[in-house]
Amino acid sequence: MAITQIYLNLPVSDLEVSKKVYTAMGGTINPDFTGDTSAQVVFADAIVVQLMTRETFATFTKRSTSDGPIEVISALAAGSREEVDRLADAALAAGGTEPREAQDIGWLYNRAVDDPDGHSWELLAYHPAGGQG
Known part of the structure; x- marks a missing residue:
């Protein structure tokens, strides 16, 4: 059987604030699996x-x-540098x-x-392939 989805389960201190941050990063709330x-x-x-x-x-x-200690850094790929900036x-x-400055190494932003x-x-x-992000 192949893996078909990834689910990340995260503990949060303030559910409402966290929902705002994650929707600002491009996510949408699924009301079928959302409650208090x-x-x-x-x-x-x-x-x-x-969350x-x-x-x-x-x-x-x-x-x-x-x-x-930090155990994982998750990543979300966007279509362009401008979209990364908009979401961030x-x-x-x-x-x-924002714990550090943006990184631009040519093929990755x-x-x-x-x-x-x-x-x-x-x-x-x-x-x-080495192009600009």
Whole structure:
């Protein structure tokens, strides 16, 4: 059986603020899987982020959800450098933070955005053949 989708489940401190950041980065809320303690954000048919209050998230694991070292940096590819800037700026206006300056290495352009809980996302545009992003 082949993998058909990726679901990222993230604990968040303030569900409403997190929903604003993730929709600003281009996601849409799926009301069928959204409630008072959890929200499903769809970026594409195969890319889904489930935001959960820390209390709800804790019901799915025995591990601590306390702040600790970063374990993953997720990335979303956009179609152009301009789209990366638009999405990053919108996420920042919605409550995200930018932990570092944009990177432009010719074939790859990216900006980092951390959500209010410190989950790190790279918004990127690239041309693997070496073209400009």
